[in-house]
Amino acid sequence: MKRTLTAIVLIGIVVTLVGAGTFAYFSDAGRSYDNTFTAGTLDLKVSHSSAGPWTEGVSGTWTLSNMKPGDETPTASVFFKNFGSIASNTLEITCNYTVTEEMPQTESDTDPHTDQHPDEMAKYMIITMMFYRNDQLNINCLTGYDSYFGQTKDEWKINDANGDGKISLYELKLDPLILPSPDTQPNKITQLDMKIKFDESAGNDFQGDTFNLTMIFTLKQ
Amino acid sequence: MISKKILASIFVIGILALAMGYGTYSYFSDIAKSTGNTFTAGTLDIKLWGSSWQDNVVGTWVSPTNWAPGEYVEATLYMKNFGSIGVTHIGVKVDNLGGTGLETAVLLTKFMYTEYWDYAATPPGPGTTRNEYDITSWVISLIDDWNIAHGRAEDIGNSDGKLTLSEFIAWCAVPHSLKFFEGPWESGEPYLKPNEGNEQYLTLGFTFDSGAGDNYQGKTASFDLSVLAAQSYSQWPPVWWTTPSHGY
Numbered sequence: 057m058k059r060t061l062t063a064i065v066l067i068g069i070v071v072t073l074v075g076a077g078t079f080a081y082f083s084d085a086g087r088s089y090d091n092t093f094t095a096g097t098l099d100l101k102v103s104h105s106s107a108g109p110w111t112e113g114v115s116g117t118w119t120l121s122n123m124k125p126g127d128e129t130p131t132a133s134v135f136f137k138n139f140g141s142i143a144s145n146t147l148e149i150t151c152n153y154t155v156t157e158e159m160p161q162t163e164s165d166t167d168p169h170t171d172q173h174p175d176e177m178a179k180y181m182i183i184t185m186m187f188y189r190n191d192q193l194n195i196n197c198l199t200g201y202d203s204y205f206g207q208t209k210d211e212w213k214i215n216d217a218n219g220d221g222k223i224s225l226y227e228l229k230l231d232p233l234i235l236p237s238p239d240t241q242p243n244k245i246t247q248l249d250m251k252i253k254f255d256e257s258a259g260n261d262f263q264g265d266t267f268n269l270t271m272i273f274t275l276k277q
Numbered sequence: 278m279i280s281k282k283i284l285a286s287i288f289v290i291g292i293l294a295l296a297m298g299y300g301t302y303s304y305f306s307d308i309a310k311s312t313g314n315t316f317t318a319g320t321l322d323i324k325l326w327g328s329s330w331q332d333n334v335v336g337t338w339v340s341p342t343n344w345a346p347g348e349y350v351e352a353t354l355y356m357k358n359f360g361s362i363g364v365t366h367i368g369v370k371v372d373n374l375g376g377t378g379l380e381t382a383v384l385l386t387k388f389m390y391t392e393y394w395d396y397a398a399t400p401p402g403p404g405t406t407r408n409e410y411d412i413t414s415w416v417i418s419l420i421d422d423w424n425i426a427h428g429r430a431e432d433i434g435n436s437d438g439k440l441t442l443s444e445f446i447a448w449c450a451v452p453h454s455l456k457f458f459e460g461p462w463e464s465g466e467p468y469l470k471p472n473e474g475n476e477q478y479l480t481l482g483f484t485f486d487s488g489a490g491d492n493y494q495g496k497t498a499s500f501d502l503s504v505l506a507a508q509s510y511s512q513w514p515p516v517w518w519t520t521p522s523h524g525y
Binding site: 095096097098099100101102111112113114115116117118119120121122123124125134136140142145158162163164165181252254258260262263264265266267268269270271272273274275276277 | 304305306307308309310311312313314315316317318319320321322332360361362471508
């Protein structure tokens with residue numbers, strides 16, 4: 057049996073060698089050079105005007121000084137444009153904040169440590185108006201309703217976590233908005249319009265305190 | 278034993294699949310921010326005159342020693358706003374009763390305040406260009422008539438035409454506070470302008486009830502009077518700044 061197997065293997069090798077000699081072909085090698093994979097980019101820039109200048113960040117969009125309960129900012133806008141090479145899918149909007157206590161402390165500031173729990177002040181910073189819009193979008197971010205297409209989505213609105221009928225910056229931080237891409241067509245410019253009010257029910261805990269707000273816009277593929 | 282190996286294999290495959298999944302589904306993103314959005318709250322900081330502007334002054338109303346029935350004592354509180362926002366509403370609250378029982382024989386017989394008076398006297402004092410408003414009758418009837426017979430929720434005053442210190446304190450404890458100015462006035466200016474703006478004053482007078490009997494001899498009463506200030510009606514009742522005053 058072993059002899060038979062050995063014979064078969066030898067025959068195979070010989071046939072292969074003979075074949076190789078017999079069936080030689082011309083050959084040549086062609087190569088595909090310079091195959092490159094260049095990743096596209098998302099490059100969100102913002103501005104205080106649809107005409108630019110466009111930068112990675114803007115400053116001082118919404119401010120109030122000597123604020124008292126009931127005071128409200130005028131409507132202010134941030135404009136978005138994707139300068140990257142690929143289209144985005146969504147724009148997430150959320151915020152973060154800190155509180156700075158006045159120095160020296162005001163006698164009437166009944167909480168000199170609001171800086172250690174800024175959420176308490178954020179609960180009184182009420183978003184009274186918030187629209188995300190371009191020529192094909194008009195989303196009210198307090199209701200999630202897009203009046204352009206007549207549809208509503210939960211992810212387009214900020215959840216009223218405490219059910220008081222008001223939307224605060226604290227609630228925006230808890231529930232970021234997931235909005236449609238701001239660049240659904242080339243060179244599209246989309247804007248966010250927003251007003252913020254220091255709620256009438258804010259107490260003396262916040263006298264003299266400064267609320268520092270950062271709005272964060274994340275463009276996602 | 279075999280089943281353990283199978284389970285371990287499934288676990289490893291799962292982990293690998295998960296890892297591959299992360300790799301597969303990562304997406305590009307980019308962030309832009311709006312920073313420097315600052316909201317600075319103003320302050321209300323009422324100070325009262327007592328040799329200097331202070332948060333608390335002591336001994337504004339002090340009766341003479343051996344105060345007798347029918348005798349009268351008054352004192353004036355001078356007010357300024359050292360905060361950064363204007364005061365549009367102002368009032369008082371009386372509480373923290375002490376002493377040995379004279380409060381039922383001490384009558385509020387004068388309540389007067391200034392409005393639209395704007396000068397910066399240093400040291401402060403009654404000027405010649407002031408508009409004083411005497412609301413004594415209104416204050417007395419408001420609290421003395423504050424009882425169920427007059428349709429109020431609480432039975433506080435006895436409607437005898439006199440407002441005792443004890444009635445005032447009982448009324449404030451419910452809680453109430455006496456809001457005697459509601460602004461802003463016609464020009465839109467606040468009652469107390471911010472940043473040490475104008476000065477206003479408040480005069481209260483107390484009389485030892487002439488009908489008080491011998492059982493009040495040697496008795497005393499003390500109280501705190503707090504000046505309350507707010508920047509709008511919606512903020513009422515505000516936190517108050519006290520001016521403890523002792524005597525009687």
